[in-house]
Amino acid sequence: DTGVSQNPRHKITKRGQNVTFRCDPISEHNRLYWYRQTLGQGPEFLTYFQNEAQLEKSRLLSDRFSAERPKGSFSTLEIQRTEQGDSAMYLCASSLGSFYYGYTFGSGTRLTVV
Amino acid sequence: KNEVEQSPQNLTAQEGEFITINCSYSVGISALHWLQQHPGGGIVSLFMLSSGKKKHGRLIATINIQEKHSSLHITASHPRDSAVYICAVRKTSGSRLTFGEGTQLTVNP
Numbered sequence: 001d002t003g004v005s006q007n008p009r010h011k012i013t014k015r016g017q018n019v020t021f022r023c024d025p026i027s028e029h030n031r032l033y034w035y036r037q038t039l040g041q042g043p044e045f046l047t048y049f050q051n052e053a054q055l056e057k058s059r060l061l062s063d064r065f066s067a068e069r070p071k072g073s074f075s076t077l078e079i080q081r082t083e084q085g086d087s088a089m090y091l092c093a094s095s096l097g098s099f100y101y102g103y104t105f106g107s108g109t110r111l112t113v114v
Numbered sequence: 115k116n117e118v119e120q121s122p123q124n125l126t127a128q129e130g131e132f133i134t135i136n137c138s139y140s141v142g143i144s145a146l147h148w149l150q151q152h153p154g155g156g157i158v159s160l161f162m163l164s165s166g167k168k169k170h171g172r173l174i175a176t177i178n179i180q181e182k183h184s185s186l187h188i189t190a191s192h193p194r195d196s197a198v199y200i201c202a203v204r205k206t207s208g209s210r211l212t213f214g215e216g217t218q219l220t221v222n223p
Contacts, residue, residue: 033210037155042118042200042213056210089155093211102147102162103211108155 004106006092012112013082020078021109025094029104032075034067036060037089037108046090049075082113117141120201120214127221133188135217137201140182144206148175148186151198151216160186160199191221 005024013019025032031050035043046065047057051072061067064082069075079086092106118139127133137146148160161168161175163184168175172191177184188195198218202211 031209035211035213040215042202042215043157043211045210045212048210050209056208091155091157093157095209102159104159105149105157108157110155 004092004094004104006090006106006109008109009107010110010112012114015082015084015113017082018078018080019082019111020076021090021092021111022074022076023092023094023106024074025092026104027073029094029096030072031095032069033093033095033103034075034077035091035093037091038087043089043091046077079111082111084113087111087113115140116214117212118201118203118214120217122217123215124218125220127191127219129192129221129223131191131221133191133195133219133221135186135199135201135219137184137186137214138182139184139201139203141203141212142206143203145204146177146184147202147204147211148184149200149202151200153197157200188219193221193223196220 007022033048034046037043045058047067049069064080067077089108089110091108093103095103121136146163150158163177172189174187198216200216201214
């Protein structure tokens with residue numbers, strides 16, 4: 001297992017376009033988290049899944065954002081009608097879900113909306 | 115006020131110096147994490163603490179649950195330690211992490 005994989009690493013899109021990011025977690029990890037990080041700030045929580053169930057969504061996740069984890073393995077985060085304010089690093093992390101275990105982060109997808 | 119506050123925001127040191135980064139939090143937690151983020155974005159987990167002290171190489175992390183405070187120390191700092199160090203907490207009421215804003219550390223040769 002090579003850790004948490006995110007694709008693409010970079011995405012430049014025009015305002016108004018839709019984009020989709022993918023996260024492949026560590027295979028035995030049942031929890032998967034999406035965070036967003038803007039320049040100079042710490043990451044902010046967007047949503048998380050336990051297996052295929054989306055258990056929590058942040059108020060930051062507007063109607064233009066949707067996330068899925070269809071078979072409890074990989075996850076996708078889609079942003080519709082992108083805005084310049086969506087420009088950020090989108091980070092994925094996974095964990096075993098128990099208090100005793102930490103989190104493994106992916107390298108992130110950097111989105112630039114022009 | 116943020117639930118997780120870090121200080122300083124920026125820190126410049128000379129190679130070999132002892133470095134301390136502080137983290138204070140205002141919520142009940144089940145664990146506190148120290149993370150390292152290099153340019154390009156990838157985050158690496160350094161420590162997970164729920165009490166006491168942990169050491170890994172030149173890195174030491176401590177936590178005082180009563181005072182809701184944690185410190186990350188780097189002994190004999192090196193230019194390769196230059197990165198953003200982020201404190202994050204897992205609240206007792208949830209699963210996700212709440213992050214501080216990070217400390218940008220630059221170690222000059």
